[in-house]
Amino acid sequence: MSTALIDLSYVIASILFIFGLKRLGKAETARQGNLISAIGMFLAIVATLLSKEVVNFQWIAVGIVAGTIVGIIAARSVQMTSMPEMVALLNGLGGISSLLVGWAEYHAGHEITAFTAVAIYLAVLIGGVTFTGSLLAYGKLSEKISGAPMLFPGQQLVNGLIVIAIVVCGVLFAMDPLGGQNYFFAAVGASFIFGILAVAPIGGADMPVVISLLNSYSGLAACAAGFIILNNVLIVAGALVGASGIILTQIMCKAMNRSLSNVLFSGFGAAGGSKSASYQGEAKPISAEDAFLILENASSVVFVPGYGMAVAQAQHVVRELGDLLAENGCDVRYAIHPVAGRMPGHMNVLLAEANVPYEQLVEPEDVNPTMETVDVTVVIGANDVVNPAAREDKSSPLYGMPIINVDKAKTCIVLKRSMKPGFAGVDNPLFFGENTRMLFGDAKASISSLVAEFKG
Amino acid sequence: MGLLLFVLVLSIFLGFELISKVPSQLHTPLMSGSNAISGITIVGALIASGIEGQDQLAVILGTLAVATATVNVVGGYLVTDRMLGFFKSKDKDSK
Numbered sequence: 001m002s003t004a005l006i007d008l009s010y011v012i013a014s015i016l017f018i019f020g021l022k023r024l025g026k027a028e029t030a031r032q033g034n035l036i037s038a039i040g041m042f043l044a045i046v047a048t049l050l051s052k053e054v055v056n057f058q059w060i061a062v063g064i065v066a067g068t069i070v071g072i073i074a075a076r077s078v079q080m081t082s083m084p085e086m087v088a089l090l091n092g093l094g095g096i097s098s099l100l101v102g103w104a105e106y107h108a109g110h111e112i113t114a115f116t117a118v119a120i121y122l123a124v125l126i127g128g129v130t131f132t133g134s135l136l137a138y139g140k141l142s143e144k145i146s147g148a149p150m151l152f153p154g155q156q157l158v159n160g161l162i163v164i165a166i167v168v169c170g171v172l173f174a175m176d177p178l179g180g181q182n183y184f185f186a187a188v189g190a191s192f193i194f195g196i197l198a199v200a201p202i203g204g205a206d207m208p209v210v211i212s213l214l215n216s217y218s219g220l221a222a223c224a225a226g227f228i229i230l231n232n233v234l235i236v237a238g239a240l241v242g243a244s245g246i247i248l249t250q251i252m253c254k255a256m257n258r259s260l261s262n263v264l265f266s267g268f269g270a271a272g273g274s275k276s277a278s279y280q281g282e283a284k285p286i287s288a289e290d291a292f293l294i295l296e297n298a299s300s301v302v303f304v305p306g307y308g309m310a311v312a313q314a315q316h317v318v319r320e321l322g323d324l325l326a327e328n329g330c331d332v333r334y335a336i337h338p339v340a341g342r343m344p345g346h347m348n349v350l351l352a353e354a355n356v357p358y359e360q361l362v363e364p365e366d367v368n369p370t371m372e373t374v375d376v377t378v379v380i381g382a383n384d385v386v387n388p389a390a391r392e393d394k395s396s397p398l399y400g401m402p403i404i405n406v407d408k409a410k411t412c413i414v415l416k417r418s419m420k421p422g423f424a425g426v427d428n429p430l431f432f433g434e435n436t437r438m439l440f441g442d443a444k445a446s447i448s449s450l451v452a453e454f455k456g
Numbered sequence: 457m458g459l460l461l462f463v464l465v466l467s468i469f470l471g472f473e474l475i476s477k478v479p480s481q482l483h484t485p486l487m488s489g490s491n492a493i494s495g496i497t498i499v500g501a502l503i504a505s506g507i508e509g510q511d512q513l514a515v516i517l518g519t520l521a522v523a524t525a526t527v528n529v530v531g532g533y534l535v536t537d538r539m540l541g542f543f544k545s546k547d548k549d550s551k
Contacts, residue, residue: 017493018470024489025478031540034489038533041496048499054506059519063505067526074527075534080542086535087488094494094528100521101497104504108514115457215487215494222497227460229500235460236467237496243471244490248483338480345483352481352542361481 009047010233016040017237021244027358044233080353081310084343088138088211091218095130098123098221099188105228106184109177117177119227121170121187126221128191129198134214136199137207141342147204156265159197166190202264205307205384207342209252209263216245248344255338257390257400281432283419288446291413291439292453298375298411300331302367304404305347306340308381308416312443318380319354321447324454333360335367335377335404337385364404377406379414379430381443387428412436415443485539492532498525 020037023029048054078086102123106112112120139145166187173183202210219241226234253260286294295301303322309315322332334356336347348361371377379386386406389396406412407430414436430436439446478486498521505518 017496018474021471021474021490021493024486025474025482027479027482027543030482030485030543031537034485034492034533034536034540037489037493038537041493041498041529041533044496044499045502048502049506051503053503053508055508056506056510056515059515060502060506060522063501063519063522064526067523068530070523071527071530071532072534074531075538078535080539083484083488083535083539086531087484087491090488090491090528090532090535091494093524093531094491094497097495097501097521097525097528098497100517100524101500101504104514104517104521105500107517108504108507108510212487215491218491218494222494223464225497225500229503230460231499232460232463234496234499235464237493239464239467240471240474241490241494243468244475244486247472247475248487251480251483336480338483343484344487345480345485348481349484349539349542352539352544355542355544357544358481363480 006047006051009043013040013044014233014236080349085138085141088134091214092131092134094218095127095221098225099127101225112177114174117174119224121173123224125191126217129195130214130217132192132195133199136196137210149203150200162190162194206263208339208344211343212245212248216242283431283438286437288449292450298330300374301325302374302377303334304379304382304406306382308443314444314447315350315354317447319356321451333362335362340385368405371405371408374409377409377412379406388430407433413439415439415446485536489536495525495529501525
């Protein structure tokens, strides 16, 4: 195929990515958008395979077949509750691929200009950070390792030294790419270490921010790879992903009322002694039967799911309960906080999986103004995102974070395993509120017994 | 080189424009879908592994790059499609 035709294919592929992303942003067209972007990818791959540069196909075939098999199996078998881990792993694979491309190009390179050297260096660096950072995020999300922030004394200093080393190696490498092999491998090592150090201090509930950021990095790594092989489609696609990751990161930070640097460096929720005063009062436990009576008489109910619902895999029984309530003539809505769960939109996906129509899903800004008219709010495994201290208590670490005002409804039923505080380690005055009733136990079991009451 | 940087800057702005108004219910599919797009690095991987006159190390690096990028692409698109298949509007809900 002629170079002009191949270039044209790359242009069309870029356009398909842009249209695909645009359509991915609207509920009605999202699935089609994803398909359009997949077609763009297919086109880019075919065009590359037909280009004159590519002459040996046997190892390409091995790589593609192996990757396709793994990809299909993973995409088919992953549970929706495990989507954050899946996205983290895929991010990591994209990162390591860009690193390998950079390495291979460097290894094969005959004449490397300073410009190409910088591109190689950046691809390897960003790719490496994305790889180990994502693997660690995967470990934390899948609870193979503790999700608690890992902090050690002098952490900032160590990070600073690594950054300096990376910059110095980069300059030396760009000045003499061919003689600078040692700097190159030092950068590979430093990027791996830095990826781990960057994610280690970040706790479980801040994972939505980290995944968004790593998503952005995987795009930027692809972008850098595009500068190595001087290919526009990589630059366009990588930049689109980089931008989208950054926007999601910003949205997540805003939803927690914290700055990005605060999320990345503070080790929020680490066992610090100076938490705000604990709240006095008595929690009022109720039985499933009493909860049923309250719900049966309610004319409007708002469910507020959190990570606990994902852990208990309770989304299907929650929907069943919601349907029974709706049949009972009750107005049922699901209020979803942007940072509920372990990745942006996590709760939406789980409820969608359980067949909840998306019209019933509402955002905090929409539901809060009407909260006084709501009869019952049901909090399922959410904690910090419904903590009134964020609204009222200036000394609380959560102060200023926008929350869902479940305490303002006539009754609030909180499903919880125990009185333990949430991820942030902050006591929740909601549990001692006038209108609050605690339904202790596993979320799935509790909801199931409510469903049984309705049916019985 | 100047042109490439030009393309980069324009694409970043375009990305901001495209994504900034996405409703929060679509954040997860958006993330996994855009993640699949970042697998575009496969183009670089194909060239690295298929180019003429490669030594053994370059072939190994290239093949690994192709394999990892392929998982990223195939897994990313399929899982996004599967997820979006769950999103249903009330009107179209046949159940």
